[in-house]
Amino acid sequence: MTEKSTPQNTPDIKVTAELRDIQGGAIGFFKDHxxxxxxxxxxxxxxxxxxTELEPTLANGLEVRRFNEAFSENRRHQGDPDALQSTWVNFWISRPGLTFIGAPGLEAFPDEFAAGMGARNALIGDVGTSDPATWQAPFTGGAEPHAVIVLAGDNLADLDARRTKVEEMLARHSVTIVGRQDGDARPAPFGGHEHFGFKDGVSQPAIEKFTKSGKGGTIPPGDVFIGYRDSEGNISGQPVTTPPVAPTPYNPTPVPAPAQPLPDWTRNGSFVVLRKLRQDVGGFNTSMANAAPTVGLTTEQLAAKTVGRWPSGAPMERLPGCPAHIDPALNDPSVVAPEVLNAQHINAFDFTDDPDGNNVPRGSHIRKMNPRKDVLPDGDTSDKHRMVRRGITYGPEFTPGEPVYGQTVPDNQDRGLLFVNYQASIARTFEFVQSHWANREDFQKPGDGKDPIISQDTPDGPFNVPGHGQVNFARWVTTVGGGYFIAPSLSGLRALTR
Ligand code: HEM
Structure with missing residues (x-):
């Protein structure tokens, strides 16, 4: 378990009833498996x-939040990561699944959900080697299964036992398992780190009232759950009264305002994006080693500038608590000042001291994903597109010397990230950030380059490292499957099956 060291998830009595209704995955399972x-x-x-039979067994938000809080306190007090364990189950359903069971009100759902991830490939950049035509089963050709059962646990034996019970339930109702996917945290000492070697899940916004977090800012519940006020000032899932946004060169496809409200059963639900992103670790390492000397940086410095943080999670911007003689853009400050990794420090930067990207390039992954206080084209602000990420790594550890993915790929080399995020609008959150920020060479400014980690729409591309020059990076991440789902509330599931 990797993220529970933060003082997250203090219950707020005002939303206890709502937390009992939502599925707990949006709050965050943070399990190793x-x-x-x-x-x-x-x-x-x-x-x-x-x-109907599954619904009472699903983990709700309140129990997940209370467990996470108890876990954090226990670890702080006794330091035993295995003292408290749990196994959680959640359920997501796709548009094909909703259609199949005859769910009411589907005509009100947004276009992107109706189309599915595969059909949105041109917009989000799943082309070339990431084209849905190349995706793995059960997502072959961009297909979405009817539904997904997510099991998450600390203990593998408990998780297996729970899965067996769910499989028995599936068999009793003639439901077919069309695919399986395991996700596992990397082994110590890399727990919580993705396969390129960087700590992941460092900057996560809290959901106002629903979770409490010491790091990563706060977003309104309407950015995540349906039926609440969102960061645009609208109620998520309801038609808006504000005038529609006109297309601009920066945003040629503004998210259309919903014409009619989503059906009542969606309240307290959340849309889920699942992406199976295969990582070419050997290719990443090779690119860094080859390119770093050409721009006068060490391999580690260039890799950190590509992400925007050091592998430990320490930012490359100056932080409170960092010794004055340490330049965080040149050395990982946590080596001499481990306190920079504490919750009150680790996200205490907003790029206002680094407008040109001399420390953290504007094209780096974290600055693309969350430009913080940067002044964005067309006056947009990054706090309207924050993401609640709940993914996990998959696949075996990389062994140096193994063939590089994309050149010679034995089947057993499938490793990467099962990216998962929750939102009230996929168009305004995942799709917007992926298409307008990650995949645009001119975001924020011409020459910044595309997000070197997640823009898969070109085989390679320039990455601007201010003060050092430009490198041309290959692509190391390929989309090999995924889909759009909704995690309905528990009351929503009961309404659907009535
Ligand atoms: C294999 C693919 C990916 C890798 C290796 C990766 C890796 C990372 C790392 C190392 C961080 C910094 C630590 C942190 O703040 O959590 C990060 C942050 C982040 N990533 Fe990714 N990521 C991937 C895919 C994605 C995708 C597909 C999205 C969304 C379109 C995304 C959105 C974000 C966001 C929103 C942040 C936090 C930015 C901030 O607030 O500073 N990532 N990612």
Missing amino acids: ERFLFINFADAATGKAFI
Whole structure:
């Protein structure tokens, strides 16, 4: 378990009833092991009967939050990471799944959800080697399974036992498992680090009232859950009264305002993006080693500038608590000042001291994903597009010397990130950030380059390292599957099966 060291998830009595209704995955399971079962129903009646039996076994937001808080306190006090353990189950359903069981009100759903991730490939840059035509089962050709069962746990034996029970339930209702995916945190000492070697999940916004976080700022519940005020000032899932946004060169496809409200059963639900992103670790390491000397940086410095943080999670911007003689853009400050990794320091920067990107290039992954106080084209602000990420790594550890993915790829070399995020609008959150920020060479400014980590729409591209020059990077991340889902509330699931 990797993220529970933060003082997250203090219950707020005002939303206790809502937390009991939402599924807990949006709050954050933060488990070392996850098992995804991709399923198709046999017919509407047996599908609904399955959901009816499954619903009371699903983890709600309150129990997940209280568990996480107890875990953090226990670890702070006793330091035993295994003292408290749990296994959680959640359920997501796709548009094909909703159609199949005859869910009401589907005509009100936004276009992107109706189309599915595969059909949105041109917009989000899943082209070339990431084209849905190349995706793995069960996402072959961009297909979305009817639903996903997510199991998450600390203990593998408990997780297996729970999965067996769920599989028995599936069999009783003639539901077919069309795919399986395991996600596992990397082994110590890399727990919580993604496969390129960087600590992940460092900057996570808290959801106002629903979670409490010491790091990463706060977003309104309406950015994550349906039925609450969002950061645009609208109620998520409801038609807006403000005039529609006109297309501009920067934002040629503004998110259309919903014409009609989402059906009542979606309240307290959240849309989920799942992306299976395969990582070419050997290719990443090779690129860094080859390019670093050409711009007068060490391999580690260039890799850190590509992400925007050091592998430890320490930012490359100056932080409170960092010794004055340490330049955080040149050395990982946590080596001499471990306190920079504390919750009150680790996100205490907003790029206002670094407008030109001399420390953290504007094209780096974290600055693309969250430009903080940067002044954005067309006056947009980054706090309207923050992401609640709940992904996990998958696949074996990289062994130096193994063939580089993309050149010679034995089947057993599939490793990467199961990217998961929750939002009230996929268009305004995941799709916007991926298409307008990550995939644009001119975001924020011409020459910044595309996000070197996640823009898969070109085989290579320039990355600008201010003060050092430009490097041309290959692509190391390939989309090999994914889909758009909704995690309905528990009351929403009951309404759906009535
Ligand atoms: C294999 C693919 C990916 C890798 C290796 C990766 C890696 C990382 C790392 C190392 C960080 C810095 C630590 C942190 O703040 O959590 C980060 C941050 C972040 N990533 Fe990714 N990421 C990947 C895919 C994505 C995707 C697909 C998105 C969304 C489109 C995304 C959105 C974000 C966001 C929003 C942040 C936080 C930025 C901030 O607030 O500073 N990442 N990622």
